[in-house]
Structure formats: C-alpha cells, structure tokens
Amino acid sequence: MPDYDFKSPRLFLDETLEEGRSIAATPVQANYLLNVLRLGEGAGVLAFNGRDGEWLCRIEKTAKKKLDLRLEAQLRPQPKAPDxxxxxxxxxxxxxxxxxxxxxxxxxxxxxxxxxxxxxxxxxxxxxxxxxxxxxxxxxxxxxxxxxxxxxxxxxxxxxxxxxxxxxxxxxxxxxxxxxxxxxxxxxxxxxxxxxxxxxxxxxxxxxxxxxxxxxxxxxxxxxxxxxxxxxxxxxxxxxxxxxxxxx
Structure with missing residues (x-):
C-alpha cells in the first residue's frame, strides 16, 4: 500500500481537474465541509473525478453556505482502471x-x-x-x-x-x-x-x-x-x- 493521506476529507468532483481552477461545491458538499467538519477558509480537501488523478484543493468561501474548491496541485496521477x-x-x-x-x-x-x-x-x-x-x-x-x-x-x-x-x-x-x-x-x-x-x-x-x-x-x-x-x-x-x- 503506497503512502496515502487518510486524514483529509475527500470528495468526488464531476468536473475537469486542473491547476488553478476553482470549482463550486454542491450544497451537500458545502454543508459537509462547513457545518459537519467545520473547515474554514484555506483548509485542504482532496478531490478526484475518476479521470485526472487526485488533487489538493483549498476552500474559498463565497457566501455563508457556499464555497469553491481551488485546485492547487496534483498529488497522485490517475491509475489504470481495474478490469x-x-x-x-x-x-x-x-x-x-x-x-x-x-x-x-x-x-x-x-x-x-x-x-x-x-x-x-x-x-x-x-x-x-x-x-x-x-x-x-x-x-x-x-x-x-x-x-x-x-x-x-x-x-x-x-x-x-x-x-x-x-x-x-x-x-x-x-x-x-x-x-x-x-x-x-x-x-x-x-x-x-x-x-x-x-x-x-x-x-x-x-x-x-x-x-x-x-x-x-x-x-x-x-x-x-x-x-x-x-x-x-x-x-x-x-x-x-x-x-x-x-x-x-
């Protein structure tokens, strides 16, 4: 098993993932991050979409109940899908x-x-x-x-x-x-x-x-x-x- 961050929250984003892009979290995701986990501005979140590997994102609050996830860096490349x-x-x-x-x-x-x-x-x-x-x-x-x-x-x-x-x-x-x-x-x-x-x-x-x-x-x-x-x-x-x- 390769070294892996099991502590950070991890979300599936059905969007293209690339450095510098900001993606709006869904209401369910925003509620989970802000109210359940109580994360604040700049907190790290892991994201993946099944195509572009795993990315480190930072929370950017856009309103009281809304946030964007700004993609900072790819942490793991996309592996070959299991057959x-x-x-x-x-x-x-x-x-x-x-x-x-x-x-x-x-x-x-x-x-x-x-x-x-x-x-x-x-x-x-x-x-x-x-x-x-x-x-x-x-x-x-x-x-x-x-x-x-x-x-x-x-x-x-x-x-x-x-x-x-x-x-x-x-x-x-x-x-x-x-x-x-x-x-x-x-x-x-x-x-x-x-x-x-x-x-x-x-x-x-x-x-x-x-x-x-x-x-x-x-x-x-x-x-x-x-x-x-x-x-x-x-x-x-x-x-x-x-x-x-x-x-x-």
Whole structure:
C-alpha cells in the first residue's frame, strides 16, 4: 500500500481537474465541509473525478453556505482502471448498497446487475448504485469510479459475453474444494465474477453456466453464505489467487 493521506476529507468532483481552477461545491458538499467538519477558509480537501488523478484543493468561501474548491496541485496521477467485471443478482435496498460499496473496495471495475430466475429485487436504481460506488471510492482513497451498468438478464449476459474474459461462477452446489487452487490455475487475462441470488441459481441456469467454455465453477466452502457475504468472500479469494493482490 503506497503512502496515502487518510486524514483529509475527500470528495468526488464531476468536473475537469486542473491547476488553478476553482470549482463550486454542491450544497451537500458545502454543508459537509462547513457545518459537519467545520473547515474554514484555506483548509485542504482532496478531490478526484475518476479521470485526472487526485488533487489538493483549498476552500474559498463565497457566501455563508457556499464555497469553491481551488485546485492547487496534483498529488497522485490517475491509475489504470481495474478490469474486474463483477456480476451480481440484485438484493434489496441496504444490502445492495453494502454489496456495491464492498465490491468497489475490493477492486471491481465494472458493476453489472444480472436478473436471474430467483432474484430478490425486480428493479435496480443505477443512480443509487453509482452514488454508493462514489461514496466507497471517497472513503477508501480509490481514484476510479466503477462503470455502473443497467441490469441484464442472465441469458443476455451470456449471449453477449466478451471473448477472452473468464467467468468465475460461484456455485452453492459445487463440491467444497479449494477455490484458491482452482483460481490459481487460470490463465492471465480479463476476469469476471458472478454471484447469484439468495435463492440460488435455477437448475436451467446452472446447466447453462456450466456448459460455457469460458466459465469456471468454484465453491465458497461448506457453509451457506448470504449473497452480500458471498460477494466479499469471493472477491477476496479471486483477488488473492488470480487478481491484483498477487502483485501487492
């Protein structure tokens, strides 16, 4: 882990970031900085937009409840976006929020909701999903906001699968063999992870997934996990065995 400032407040600014520019904070951001953190004129704030790296900004108060953020210097360049595609059956409300936040923390670069036969939530609020992804990035020093995509049916996801990308399919009915050993054998290249709903995949879905030449089936152990717990466990195993944890 590189040296990083975890103490300064950090905000996502959906604007071009460049030296000398002043950007008006949103009312929510201004309230957070002025009234929650009680920061004053000239206080330092870190900013990022997912494109231009991380910048040190200074607060410039423009009114009692308004402020600008003046960009002073780039502190970290923009890294390459993670290429891990995280596919998941949506959960309801707070548990989906949690899952999205943890996926961002664990290095997912693309968030793809997948509608399965036993899915719990019939709709997905993509704007809310992106807001949770941004919040996770703000809190954890992440410079890239994942691509938050509209939901797809599982059949459509598989029909349009990207050539050369391996799909790691977490099957609750698979034998409890070591997922680390299975994943360590995967060739280099882009990867995706699929987590199903709490009701599990249907028999037809499992059969189709197992029939794909790009899919690899793993077990997450002898215990039944809630979908949000399974997401964190699977992402950790994947990153440790075949992802960016191997390179530090």
């Amino acid at each position: 891990l595609l995280y596919c998941f059956a949506p959960l309801k409300h707070a548990r989906l929020d949690y899952m999205v936040q943890k996926a961002v923390e664990m290095g997912a670069g693309i968030l793809q909701p997948v509608m399965t036969q036993h899915v719990q939530a019939a709709r997905v609020n993509v704007d809310r999903m992106r807001a949770n992804a941004i919040e996770a990035a703000e809190q954890c020093g992440i410079l890239t906001v994942p691509d938050c995509r509209d939901p797809l049916r599982l059949s459509d996801l598989l029909d349009g699968w990207e050539e050369g990308r391996a799909l790691i399919f977490c099957d609750e009915k698979a034998d409890a063999e070591s997922p680390v050993e299975t994943l360590a054998k995967l060739a280099e290249g882009p990867k995706a992870l699929l987590i199903g709903p709490e009701g599990g995949f249907s028999s037809d879905e499992r059969e189709r997934l197992m029939a794909q030449d790009f899919s690899v089936t793993i077990s997450l152990g002898p215990r039944i996990l809630r979908a949000d717990t399974a997401a964190v466990a699977a992402l950790a195993v994947l990153q440790a065995a075949a992802g960016d944890w191997r390179s530090g």
